[in-house]
Amino acid sequence: MKTDNATYVERDLAHVWHPCTQMKDHEHVPLIPVRRGEGAWLEDFEGKRYLDAISSWWVNLFGHANPRINAAVREQLERLEQVILAGFTHEPVIRLSEALTAVAPAGLTRCFYADNGSSAVEVAVKMSFHYWRNVGRGAKRRFITLANSYHGETLGALAVGNVELYKEIYQPLLMDVITVPSPDCYEREPGESWAEHSRRKFAHMEATLARHAHETAAVILEPLVQCAGGMRMYDPVYLQLLREACDRHQVHLIADEVAVGFGRTGTMFACEQAGIRPDLMCLSKGLTAGYLPLSAVLATEPIYAAFYDEYVKLNAFLHSHSFTGNPLACSAALACLDIFRTDRVLERNRALSAHLGERARTLADHPHVAEVRQHGMIVAAELVQDKAARRPYPWQQRRGLTIYRHALSRGVLLRPVGSAVYFMPPYVVTPEEIDLMVEVAREGIELATCA
Numbered sequence: 001m002k003t004d005n006a007t008y009v010e011r012d013l014a015h016v017w018h019p020c021t022q023m024k025d026h027e028h029v030p031l032i033p034v035r036r037g038e039g040a041w042l043e044d045f046e047g048k049r050y051l052d053a054i055s056s057w058w059v060n061l062f063g064h065a066n067p068r069i070n071a072a073v074r075e076q077l078e079r080l081e082q083v084i085l086a087g088f089t090h091e092p093v094i095r096l097s098e099a100l101t102a103v104a105p106a107g108l109t110r111c112f113y114a115d116n117g118s119s120a121v122e123v124a125v126k127m128s129f130h131y132w133r134n135v136g137r138g139a140k141r142r143f144i145t146l147a148n149s150y151h152g153e154t155l156g157a158l159a160v161g162n163v164e165l166y167k168e169i170y171q172p173l174l175m176d177v178i179t180v181p182s183p184d185c186y187e188r189e190p191g192e193s194w195a196e197h198s199r200r201k202f203a204h205m206e207a208t209l210a211r212h213a214h215e216t217a218a219v220i221l222e223p224l225v226q227c228a229g230g231m232r233m234y235d236p237v238y239l240q241l242l243r244e245a246c247d248r249h250q251v252h253l254i255a256d257e258v259a260v261g262f263g264r265t266g267t268m269f270a271c272e273q274a275g276i277r278p279d280l281m282c283l284s285k286g287l288t289a290g291y292l293p294l295s296a297v298l299a300t301e302p303i304y305a306a307f308y309d310e311y312v313k314l315n316a317f318l319h320s321h322s323f324t325g326n327p328l329a330c331s332a333a334l335a336c337l338d339i340f341r342t343d344r345v346l347e348r349n350r351a352l353s354a355h356l357g358e359r360a361r362t363l364a365d366h367p368h369v370a371e372v373r374q375h376g377m378i379v380a381a382e383l384v385q386d387k388a389a390r391r392p393y394p395w396q397q398r399r400g401l402t403i404y405r406h407a408l409s410r411g412v413l414l415r416p417v418g419s420a421v422y423f424m425p426p427y428v429v430t431p432e433e434i435d436l437m438v439e440v441a442r443e444g445i446e447l448a449t450c451a
């Protein structure tokens with residue numbers, strides 16, 4: 001059987017329906033069959049290599065085929081691949097729960113597992129709603145979310161998200177949520193600091209909480225970076241104000257750290273930069289260093305206690321997924337946390353993110369780049385048609401796709417989201433590789449905006 005790229009593409013397109021894809025695009029957009037990965041690089045079946053500048057949808061932390069994580073998963077595989085987590089337990093899930101509660105903001109003492117980010121959001125939303133019911137405040141059943149937020153694709157997660165492209169069609173199927181303006185600092189006034197803008201925007205949240213707290217279970221948000229909403233960023237002060245207001249109004253704060261957790265914004269969790277502890281925290285993606293599907297919702301002791309009762313009261317959280325807390329995924333997560341600890345990853349990332357920011361900021365000189373923004377290891381350049389008016393290109397022109405295709409031709413995986421050309425590389429990336437990804441982005445931006 002032939003093993004060239006074209007053969008795999010043909011076989012794939014005969015049966016595979018790809019995620020988040022208009023399949024007809026593949027009549028002209030190349031599909032890349034990947035044979036292997038190593039470090040920050042992916043390799044196709046003809047030996048062409050691609051620098052993974054987006055960590056394969058923001059999941060990979062320590063490179064593909066990382067020897068330490070491979071060894072941990074292999075070792076676990078010889079002992080136990082999967083076991084039901086209701087009524088049974090296993091060492092990796094126990095150790096992981098101990099490790100997660102040790103690194104998470106103090107007070108998050110309980111871990112509930114699922115197997116992807118959307119499911120973690122479903123769990124957090126159900127848990128918050130159910131908590132209020134269990135404590136006799138069943139009227140608190142609504143959720144407050146930020147404009148332009150993203151929390152996943154399952155119906156509950158889609159409902160509490162706000163990216164129109166993914167949500168609009170399914171609106172008739174979704175629960176009604178309360179949406180407040182985002183603190184997105186791209187929209188700040190000239191001369192206004194991130195903190196001033198974020199603080200000013202908080203007035204909308206405060207007014208909404210004052211009006212709806214009696215019927216609201218929780219506020220859910222992505223701390224510091226709205227990733228799928230175009231890498232829009234805001235200041236930690238917003239989280240401080242929100243924590244204080246949620247306490248005052250007796251509303252839960254759900255931090256969706258699925259994308260920003262595990263060092264992406266410079267700290268282990270983005271919430272740390274505001275010095276706050278959410279009531280529920282959703283983790284996935286980097287949880288296993290991008291190795292295997294796993295997610296966790298960390299909860300406080302009072303939330304856990306509200307479900308702890310005689311069975312016949314039917315107060316228990318009867319939510320489950322078949323692969324909840326899978327041992328192989330937990331072993332990858334343990335190896336990931338071990339690397340964080342032993343290799344002083346957050347410290348080393350400071351130099352990497354400084355280099356990334358410095359290089360990427362040169363893109364701001366381009367006549368079609370409105371700004372370059374950064375939170376730690378996430379850096380984004382905002383593409384615009386008119387720099388002075390900050391007018392975006394019509395989305396139908398798909399200029400990001402031109403950048404994507406150009407980058408592939410140069411051996412770099414860049415995948416602009418909305419108008420943002422961004423970098424979110426694995427932490428094993430080198431300064432030279434950072435230079436390459438920024439240079440290729442510059443060429444792509446030039447090509448995409450020259451006509």
Ligand SMILES: Cc1ncc(COP(=O)(O)O)c(C=O)c1O
Binds near residue numbers: 116117119228257
């Ligand atoms: C903030 C956030 N929450 C939830 C999700 C959903 O995670 P998953 O794709 O694993 O369902 C994503 C995915 O990108 C995300 O960025």
